[in-house]
Amino acid sequence: MSIDIFIRKEKIISKVKELAARIVKDNIDKDILHLVIVLTGAKTFAADLAREIRKLHPFSIKEHYVKLSSYSGERSTGSIKVKKDIGNIRGYDVIIVEDIVDTGLTLSFLRKHLLDKGARSVKIASFLDKPSRRRFPVKIDYAGFTVPDKFIVGYGLDYNEKYRELRYIGVLVED
Numbered sequence: 062m063s064i065d066i067f068i069r070k071e072k073i074i075s076k077v078k079e080l081a082a083r084i085v086k087d088n089i090d091k092d093i094l095h096l097v098i099v100l101t102g103a104k105t106f107a108a109d110l111a112r113e114i115r116k117l118h119p120f121s122i123k124e125h126y127v128k129l130s131s132y133s134g135e136r137s138t139g140s141i142k143v144k145k146d147i148g149n150i151r152g153y154d155v156i157i158v159e160d161i162v163d164t165g166l167t168l169s170f171l172r173k174h175l176l177d178k179g180a181r182s183v184k185i186a187s188f189l190d191k192p193s194r195r196r197f198p199v200k201i202d203y204a205g206f207t208v209p210d211k212f213i214v215g216y217g218l219d220y221n222e223k224y225r226e227l228r229y230i231g232v233l234v235e236d
C-alpha cells in the first residue's frame with residue numbers, strides 16, 4: 062500500500078478557516094457553541110475548527126464527544142451502535158463535526174439521535190464529502206472538500222487505525 066497526496070496541508074488550513082468563518086457568521090448571536098465531535102476520525106478537524114472559530118469570535122465553545130461504530134476495514138456494515146454517548150443536550154443548538162460523509166448512515170443516525178435527546182437544532186459540518194456513495198440522504202450545512210470514491214486517509218481519517226497523523230489528505234493505493 063502507498064499513499065498519494067490528494068489535498069495538501071495549506072489547502073486544508075484555508076478550508077478550515079473558510080468553514081470557521083461561515084459558522085461564526087451563522088451563530089454570531091450566540092454565547093455558546095456546542096460542537097458534537099464524532100470520534101475518532103473528526104478529532105483533528107474539530108481541534109483546528111474550534112481554534113479557528115475562537116480566533117474569529119470569543120464564543121464559549123463546548124465540545125461533546127460521541128463515539129459510534131459502523132465501520133470496519135473498507136466497508137460500512139450498515140448498522141450503528143453508540144459506543145460513547147454525550148451528556149444532556151436538551152434545548153441546545155448543536156453542530157456535528159465529522160471527518161467524512163460516505164453512505165450517510167452514520168450522520169443520518171446521529172442527527173436523529175441528537176434530536177431524540179432533545180437538541181433544539183442540529184447542523185452538520187463535515188470536512189469531506191463522498192457523495193457518489195450516498196445511500197442515506199444527509200444535508201451537510203458546512204462541507205469542506207468533495208472527494209471521489211476512493212479510500213481516503215490522513216488528517217484524522219484512518220485505515221485500520223493507521224495514518225490518522227498525516228497532515229495531508231491522501232488516497233490509499235494498492236502497489
Ligand code: IMP
Nearest residue numbers: 102137162163164165166167212213218
Ligand atoms: P457513513 O456512515 O457510510 O457515511 O460513514 C461514515 C464513517 O465511515 C466516517 O465517519 C468515517 O469514519 C468512515 N469512512 C468513510 N469513508 C472513509 C474513507 O474513505 N476513509 C476513512 N474513513 C472513512
Ligand code: MG
Nearest residue numbers: 100101102160
Ligand atoms: Mg468517523
